[in-house]
Amino acid sequence: MNAFRDAGHLFRLAGVFAAGVLLFLVLRSFLVPKSFGEYGHYRGNALAEIAARPVNFAGHETCETCHADVLEKKRDGKHAHVNCEACHGPLAKHADDPSSVTPAKLDAAVLCVRCHEANAAKPKSFPQVVSADHSNGLPCDTCHQPHSPAIAAEPAK
Amino acid sequence: MQGVEGFMYPNEVELQWSVLIVLYPFLTGLVAGAFILASLERVFNVEAVKPTYRLALLTALAFLLIAPLPLQLHLGHPERSFEMYLTPHTTSAMAMFGFVYLWYLMAVLVLEIWLDYRRDIVLLSQSTTGVTRLIYRAMTLGSSNISERALHIDERAGWLITVIGIPSAFLLHGYVGFIFGSIKANPWWSSPLMPVVFIFSAMVSGIATVMLVYMFLTWSRKQTIDMRCVDTVARYLFYIFIIDFTLEMLDLIHRIYESDESFRSLDFMVHTKLYVSHIVVQIFLGTVTPILLLGATQVLNLTDRARKRIYGLAGCLTLIGIFAMRWNVVIGGQLFSKSFLGYTTYKMGLVTREGLLTAIVLTVLPLVILWVLVKLLPPWPERHTRPDSVIAHAR
Structure with missing residues (x-):
């Protein structure tokens, strides 16, 4: 019990790290576009966006x-x-x-x-x-x- | 074309990696080297270097905080670099390095410093006032337990982190060598010895930096330099420098003996465009001279005053030599053509984003951070409050 009490600061530190990781994961869920990884290591929606761009070359x-x-x-x-x-x-x-x-x-x-x-x-x-x-x-x-x-x-x- | 000799492919005429990319492995090397010096005391029980232990950790942290900045300034869109944490690609060495960096910063360096300083932080949080008190209180994480048992736990945890930290420091700088060594299209870089050479040169530069910083700060505080400590640090510097030089020569001899299709071109480059920076500055001024100077302190019976001056001179020459080594790797690797028939010139900007001024600022900035860290967390032996009984018990 005493060992736990004397290592309390380490648990606090672990808590800070865990909070940091959690914050990162939350931020990541907001920042990474939903369509990322749909087809490969890029934003899936990018394909549609590029396809929607005006055609410049007639061919x-x-x-x-x-x-x-x-x-x-x-x-x-x-x-x-x-x-x-x-x-x-x-x-x-x-x-x-x-x-x-x-x-x-x-x-x-x-x-x-x-x-x-x-x-x-x-x-x-x-x-x-x-x-x-x-x-x-x-x-x-x-x-x-x-x-x-x-x-x-x-x-x- | 001005500055271009012989035949260059069009995309080789202009150098893409500037002096900032030279600075980056130089700064990272100082971090790894300083940490390894610190680990000597902690893990290998080299008591003599104890006065430099905390200073080495703070130096490593100060340089590590600035180490990614040269890369950021090199990028066209630095704000996108954060994406390598969000969506890392496992085949990208750069992306993986982001995690190595973060691991080393948070899980090794910050943690070890915190554990080592915790008693001081708690005491300072009680003895200071105002904003400083708030900073120290935040650093205690709300725990003021500095009982002997708690400090013993810190000591054990710190030891464990240092043990993990040594391979991490090797990984951190070995990676920088890996980035260059794995570029198979460039014969100046592509060598499996590159990570090893980078690690040893990192240790050399880190130890030299901590030695110089320790001597300078002790002198500026009008305290007596602990000669036993500096002698030991210089001895380690001497030994590791010999290993580093041997490895570099091994690489050189291997290249000469192998004499592959690139050899004549690279040999010509070393004798012309790279002659001053490679032969004169790196090898003679920055490697052979400091090794001879440090060797002289081992062999001759010199006075303290003479040794201090020699260490100061050897330390400065070492840093110049290691910087020249990074310069010759990064810039040298871009001066010759893949056709092996032509050479270009690097024109360094002065007041540009990737120019000389930026490089100087980025070199001075870690020293400013170190000054702040030293003020915040004094590393001096008299403030070194780890009771010996706790240390003895922990080992």
């Missing part, structure tokens, strides 16, 4: 329904598998209302080097140039047709 199939001529140009070129919106940007709003939302004109001098500026980290087989030396400041589309960029493939004008 190349949508573009091709109107711009069949571009598809024709691209088909045999090096950019055949580059999606329209990779260069033109997300255009779902344009697809929804083509007459009032028109995409901005692209600046080939800025756009092309994003992929084709020479960098030792890129595979050697990938076409790349030191733009300052290669075009002498001229925009790329002076010589290259972006939808089918190989110059040899250009039909004679």
